[in-house]
Amino acid sequence: MNLDAFAGETLDAIRERGTYRRMRVLGGAQAARMEVDGKSVALFAGSNYLDLAHHPALVEASAQASRDYGCAAGGSRLINGNLDLHEALECELADFLGTEAALAFNTGYMANVGVIPALVGRGDILVSDELNHASIIDGARLSQATVRVFPHGDVEALDRVLAECADQSGRTLLVVDGVYSMDGDLAPLAGMVESARRHGAMVMLDDAHGTFTLGEKGRGSAEHLDVEEGVDVLVGTLGKSLGSFGAFAAGSALLRDLLVNVARSFIFSCALAPPQVAASRAALEVVRDEPGRRWQLQCNAARLRARLAAAGVSTDPSCSQIVPVQIGGNARTMRICEGLLERGFYAQGIRHPSVPEGTARLRITLMASHREQEIDAFVDALCDLLAEHPPEAAAAPKA
């Protein structure tokens, strides 16, 4: 079969399942209002939670870095790409997060597929929450460790798995997300970390959505839930709340040294570009100086959840700036997504395989800069559309 025939057949099957995706074209800087497919809409999608992507301090820092350093690092960190800028960012990240050290990766995806195989391999065990991010699943596959999956957020089940692993030879690594990217709930880290400690497992926390948005100091889910001491490796991104690009793994100095030596996605890839690194450094300063941004973000999320609850719309289990409204059917989900766009709001419909089959949803994300009126208008539009498009079974009852 030639490539086009194969691609056509595969795409037909995807269309038949109702999970065909296309990329929307957005215009302008990432902000609470943007152009989507040529139309100005209020944005309730994306991860620029603190609205830093177009902050003047970041824009100026990245422009200055372009002038001083050019647009590329020009190679991998272990050859010619290790700039003083990278080292400074990593020191500042470690200082902010209260860890001994940090190491930058090019994306959160690359951090997970680099860190996991650096810590466990064949003969070891990786213990993973069933709703962990795809990059953790791929990192687990690459590691060749035995993977034990436990039901989402179930500390008792996790404890049983970890107890069984404790009897095996080899290392055990527990990996969980801090804030689940499709449900907006928080991992019950206190019980998880306690169980891992009791059974001698290492703990890795992917806090892509929690760092800089949660915790008194903005250090994320582990700070928020007071378990920072129990986390061995913290992975976070620079491309979401920080409004820049890249990611990091933070922990001990020995962890950093190990990753520099063995993490393949770090070693065999060009270093982050200077403008991105400079923007991340500037963003970190804004996050330090303006804690009000993360408080406002969480206030906005609470308002959205409360307004939807008052209208009888469940946003369970969200308790963060990621707020899902489960719709169920793929077609209904996408009709409501399109309806919102027509009314001037963009919240993305999410279908399998990003979420389990039958749980298609609208994934609404807040920003610190959303206004109350925008949130309320969004809720009104969504409630109208939910009523206009009842669930498929209710819309077409069998005779």
Ligand SMILES: Cc1ncc(COP(=O)(O)O)c(C=O)c1O
């Ligand atoms: C939990 C989680 N981990 C990792 C990633 C990957 O991060 P990045 O977009 O920087 O590759 C994401 C991205 O959506 C995520 O939600």
